[in-house]
Amino acid sequence: MNPRNFFRIMCVTVVGFLSSCTMSPDDLFDPFVDAPLIKTDGSSQNLVAEISRLGMRQAGEILRIEVFSDDVRGVYLLKQDALQESAGVIVGGGPVNETFTYVVRENSELFLFVDALVGSKAKVSIEAGISSDVPPRPTQRISIVLETDFLVNGLIDDSATGEAGDMATADFLSSIQPIVQADLLSRIQQVFDGTGVTIFGPEDTPEEPFSTLTISGRRALAAEDELDSLEVVGCSDVVIFGEVLSDSSRVDAGNQNLSDDAIVYVGSFRGTGNCNAGLIINSTNNIINALALSGAHEIGHLLGLNHTALDGIMSTSPSFAIQRQLQFQRSQIVLDVGRGNEIFTTVIQDPQLYFDAILAPNAE
Amino acid sequence: MRRACGVILPMMVLTLSCSTAPSLVLPVETELLIVNTSSRWYVTMGLRPDSAEDESGFDFQSKLIPPGALFRERFINIFPQTGGCPDRFDLRVYLYKRINEDIPIGLDETEEVDPIPVASAELLDILACEVVVASSYTIVLRDSQEGVGILKFAQELIGEQDGTFSGNTLPPLDPIPDLLDNANLSGRVIMDDGVGIEGVGVLLRTRVRRGDDDPACCSINSGGPTDVEDATVCCYGAPIAVETTDMDGQFSFDRPPGAYWLEVFADDLLFRPVAVTVESPIDNIIFIGEVNP
Numbered sequence: 016m017n018p019r020n021f022f023r024i025m026c027v028t029v030v031g032f033l034s035s036c037t038m039s040p041d042d043l044f045d046p047f048v049d050a051p052l053i054k055t056d057g058s059s060q061n062l063v064a065e066i067s068r069l070g071m072r073q074a075g076e077i078l079r080i081e082v083f084s085d086d087v088r089g090v091y092l093l094k095q096d097a098l099q100e101s102a103g104v105i106v107g108g109g110p111v112n113e114t115f116t117y118v119v120r121e122n123s124e125l126f127l128f129v130d131a132l133v134g135s136k137a138k139v140s141i142e143a144g145i146s147s148d149v150p151p152r153p154t155q156r157i158s159i160v161l162e163t164d165f166l167v168n169g170l171i172d173d174s175a176t177g178e179a180g181d182m183a184t185a186d187f188l189s190s191i192q193p194i195v196q197a198d199l200l201s202r203i204q205q206v207f208d209g210t211g212v213t214i215f216g217p218e219d220t221p222e223e224p225f226s227t228l229t230i231s232g233r234r235a236l237a238a239e240d241e242l243d244s245l246e247v248v249g250c251s252d253v254v255i256f257g258e259v260l261s262d263s264s265r266v267d268a269g270n271q272n273l274s275d276d277a278i279v280y281v282g283s284f285r286g287t288g289n290c291n292a293g294l295i296i297n298s299t300n301n302i303i304n305a306l307a308l309s310g311a312h313e314i315g316h317l318l319g320l321n322h323t324a325l326d327g328i329m330s331t332s333p334s335f336a337i338q339r340q341l342q343f344q345r346s347q348i349v350l351d352v353g354r355g356n357e358i359f360t361t362v363i364q365d366p367q368l369y370f371d372a373i374l375a376p377n378a379e
Numbered sequence: 380m381r382r383a384c385g386v387i388l389p390m391m392v393l394t395l396s397c398s399t400a401p402s403l404v405l406p407v408e409t410e411l412l413i414v415n416t417s418s419r420w421y422v423t424m425g426l427r428p429d430s431a432e433d434e435s436g437f438d439f440q441s442k443l444i445p446p447g448a449l450f451r452e453r454f455i456n457i458f459p460q461t462g463g464c465p466d467r468f469d470l471r472v473y474l475y476k477r478i479n480e481d482i483p484i485g486l487d488e489t490e491e492v493d494p495i496p497v498a499s500a501e502l503l504d505i506l507a508c509e510v511v512v513a514s515s516y517t518i519v520l521r522d523s524q525e526g527v528g529i530l531k532f533a534q535e536l537i538g539e540q541d542g543t544f545s546g547n548t549l550p551p552l553d554p555i556p557d558l559l560d561n562a563n564l565s566g567r568v569i570m571d572d573g574v575g576i577e578g579v580g581v582l583l584r585t586r587v588r589r590g591d592d593d594p595a596c597c598s599i600n601s602g603g604p605t606d607v608e609d610a611t612v613c614c615y616g617a618p619i620a621v622e623t624t625d626m627d628g629q630f631s632f633d634r635p636p637g638a639y640w641l642e643v644f645a646d647d648l649l650f651r652p653v654a655v656t657v658e659s660p661i662d663n664i665i666f667i668g669e670v671n672p
Contacts, residue, residue, distance in 0.1 A: 042401075043401050043402065043403040043404075044401060044402045044403060045403040046402070046403070098455055098459075099405060099455075099462060101403055101405060102405060187571070187651065187667075190571040190572075191571055191667060193573065194569070194571070194573050194665070194667075197573075198663055198665070202663065297652055298652050298655045298665075299651075299665040299666075299667060300566065300655065300657070300661070300663050300664050300665045301655070303663060303665070304661075304663070324407055324408065324514055325408065325409075325410060325514045326514045326515065330514065338638075338656060338657050338658045338661075339657065339658035339659065339660070339661050340660060340661050340662070340663070345408075346408060347405075347407065347408055358407055360404050360405040360406070360407060360408075361403065361404075361405055
């Protein structure tokens with residue numbers, strides 16, 4: 016090619032490129048400005064970034080969304096964050112590889128965010144829905160299920176049973192289990208007060224559908240493939256304190272499933288080695304706060320909340336939180352992207368705002 | 380064909396560069412945590428980003444933080460212009476003492492302080508999120524002699540930052556900020572059948588940390604004084620307040636949010652536990668009593 020022609024072509028290409036690729040003035044890729052606009056005509060489109068723009072949407076508009084991928088774990092709708100110009104706050108979501116419906120609650124620009132492993136490929140299809148597609152905002156009911164003797168079974172080491180000290184402790188724990196049960200239930204109810212979530216005790220029979228949180232005396236060790244995303248400094252056994260009992264996802268994005276289940280492992284608080292030993296057993300309120308915090312955390316996942324960077328209920332670092340009563344709070348989210356946990360500084364989770372968006376107010 | 384390649388190739392290169400440009404990363408929404416572990420000094424701190432164009436403007440000033448109390452505020456609220464935790468900041472610190480030091484803090488209704496600080500200083504260019512990204516950026520005021528202040532920064536990860544100062548190098552604050560608001564600090568003393576026990580004494584102490592040779596039990600992240608024998612002596616100061624349980628076994632203290640040590644006492648009763656460490660706000664502290672055989 017003639018060098019002069021090449022230069023001309025390059026100039027045309029560069030000018031054309033600059034006019035089509037609207038980068039931020041500081042040359043960083045700001046997805047809330049620079050991300051491609053997804054068409055809502057039902058066509059299948061490649062997702063080229065974790066965050067895509069859906070444009071201005073009108074209150075009452077209905078979107079039918081499906082994201083296809085083998086390695087995307089959740090799909091979220093964001094709107095512009097009130098505090099940070101280049102951040103979005105989660106207002107809904109849904110599962111991957113299934114069509115879900117999102118109703119726009121207010122006039123605002125919306126964005127699509129996918130929780131994906133590094134290098135994931137995904138396609139999306141979005142089309143307008145019709146009003147008959149849309150059920151009213153649901154009420155989420157949670158039933159607390161308490162396994163028999165969860166306190167003694169969880170906090171007394173089987174291998175030491177029979178020793179005088181442990182027998183006395185077992186008797187003491189048995190005697191205070193009714194107090195722990197009552198306060199645990201009360202504390203979880205207090206956390207979800209005013210959120211649209213109704214917590215039912217073991218004596219109640221909630222109307223279907225409802226989710227469950229089981230307080231189990233069992234102890235659970237982390238699986239090998241989970242160790243990278245857990246804080247395991249100095250632990251001989253790496254335990255998990257609770258989990259969502261689902262094969263498909265650890266977080267029910269958008270709370271599409273109203274009858275999913277989670278569990279808290281009381282035995283994991285007993286600890287061995289350098290981790291957790293005696294962490295809660297020396298104080299009744301430590302026991303209650305630790306179990307209530309873990310229970311509220313797992314219920315948070317059932318509702319679609321992710322882990323967060325700040326030390327609220329959805330934090331993954333509850334080491335000293337048992338000495339105080341944490342709350343749900345606004346924070347940037349933390350996701351395991353396949354090479355460990357990363358803070359997504361542009362994606363905000365504000366639980367109260369999220370609950371208001373996806374749940375009907377408490378009626379029960 | 381060669382001409383087409385000449386067009387397509389640069390376009391591909393540029394298209395890739397468009398989608399792979401460095402992504403915008405915002406500051407982590409870290410919170411500021413000020414921990415007062417002195418036994419006597421009331422502290423207030425003013426902050427500004429060290430990049431602030433107005434060199435005089437310390438737009439943020441904390442409330443007055445009494446011994447034992449914790450002050451939490453998100454950097455995004457402190458420095459909305461930087462969007463969160465700045466790389467570095469400048470700090471003004473003022474230490475005050477109570478006028479009525481001869482009576483315990485919890486019995487001093489106003490906790491009024493002498494308007495002349497016992498020490499004050501401006502500390503510049505303090506490392507913050509340039510090197511530390513944690514959920515809480517912690518500044519700890521340690522116990523010290525009169526006229527001297529000792530600060531430790533960011534969980535002491537920033538070893539070179541000297542936070543020791545002495546004398547009064549700043550003009551007095553006028554007015555002195557209000558005392559930090561009270562938070563819930565309450566619970567109950569009950570038998571194991573849940574029935575409340577009336578007339579049980581409950582003592583409240585604050586966490587005190589003096590120097591680098593204090594044991595690790597004083598760490599903000601520790602589970603309490605379990606690591607060292609007789610740790611209460613070094614970690615928690617003299618009682619600042621005492622309450623007696625009501626007929627339902629309830630007790631409550633009017634203190635700002637903080638790290639506290641509570642212990643219970645009564646004739647003819649044993650308790651499980653005898654003492655607890657808590658961080659307020661908290662409303663469900665429980666002591667279980669049993670008759671001393």
